Amino acid sequence: MIRNIALLTFNDLAMALKNKTLYLVLFIPLFVFLTLELVDNNGTDVQQIKIGLIENGDYPAGLLESIETAEGAFEVFWFVSEEQGTRWLEERNGDGVLVPTKESGGSLLIVLEKASFETLVIVESIAELQRAVEDRSNWISEIRPLQDAAIQRQMLPTWILMLVLLVGFIVLPTQVAEEKEKKLLLGLLQTPIREAEWLLAKIALGTILIAIAALLLHLLMTFDSEPGGRLSYLVFLLAGGFCFSAFGIFVGFLCRTQASARTLGVLFYLPHLLPSALADFSEKLSSVAPLIPSYQFYQPVRSILLDGGEVADFPLQLLALVGVGLLASFLSWWLMKRRWLM
């Protein structure tokens, strides 16, 4: 059985190379990388800094007065604790939180990203206020980022989701429909292979293509992560690869021709990509997105890559991905047994 699966997977990979599908999977990470390199070089237009302050905080003399006086440059938000302020920042409601520190007599500036345009504007603006009141103490003694990543890293989960869905809903349905349209699958079924072997080979193809694309994206962007995080990430990448490869094969079985597979693939691709990728920016979307299988992949991957999450934190999401994959595999097998639209 293993031999047949390996043989069919090799055949599928060779087909992906011959019909240029492999190039699509290789070039997309490259385009993503180049685009993000350009995006990162652009400036950001900060009109007014949204700064969080802690109520009853022991700030350096003159700091509070200066910030409150500079109304045009700062919009001040008050919090009862550092945790509340950090949560406000994590939800991307503000640009930074100033927390008083007893040790240095100055303030700790908490920001989303240390090396960002917003952080630079906050530091420069506060330094300007400090110069104006001629205070020589350290108003900002330390800067702590909540996420030590640039825009490339923030966007990484979205690109990974996009690649997984691209292979699942665009590449695989087309390849399955091509094999049906050209009667290649019927030809293979004239050999002693099992239907399940053909299905497993196709799932292996999808997972390998996803792994190649993800690996290339990581190599180009040179991200580092903890070994535990890497393992969790790999587990979800494999689970997502299995789920969406199986789903894509099922979509391919619903079509008679490659043209219809491409159309149906896009109809599945966009509703899976957009709500999940945009859920962070909209409350309405974040309530709808969990109903979609892609969010069960996106949410854990995002947490693992950006917030140090682990596979143990997302057992239900893992089960959901495996469950959807198994259901789609069964339906494909059932349609294959019935020679559906072949």
Next chain:
Amino acid sequence: MQLEVHDLSKIYKGNRGLLATGFTIQQGELIALVGHNGAGKSTLLKILGGWLIPDSGEVRVDGIDLKNRRALVRKIGFVPETPNLFDLFSVEYNLILFARLFKIPVARIEATLTEFNLIPFRRSKVQVLSKGLKQRVSIGRSLLADPPLMLFDEPTSGLDFDMTKEIYLLLERLHASGKTILFTSHRPEEIKALATRIMVLHQGSLVFDGSPAEYFESHIHQNLYS
């Protein structure tokens, strides 16, 4: 080898297809399946070749049921009208892939390439070959597992005179080697020259089953080609 077909049917929309058909084929017969377009010839062959699932009925080859596909593929070789080859790959690759899936020694591929005069084209991509050459590869591939029963769906359709003659000789050679052959055809001269038995399908029903002599004298032949 014995093929038994009982009450086999496959109905498409508009009551077309194959209606409760039954017959038996013995070892060494060379049978022509004749009928108008839409009479059910290809449907019958596709069911026997495992391409279609019948609505009802029973098919057995040497006692093996049609549902046992993995065992039956070693008993039946099916050559479709349009060769279904991996056309982005070479002739040799197409044969190697199927030989490996059948677990047949690679030496058999050399024999097939030689037998079907495909040695000069072994490294050629299938997509650049003529239809006749593709048909040769397709037949060679279906014979890799040496099945006792061969099904040909309009084997000479779209072929020129020389290639058609070559296919006739091939069918005769396979028949002489003891294989049982069932082929569909629209060409009376083809049927006359090759067949040892003729079956006629009309609107999904088997309306004639007999020798070529009986067939050409019958009103069925007159009606079919008048």
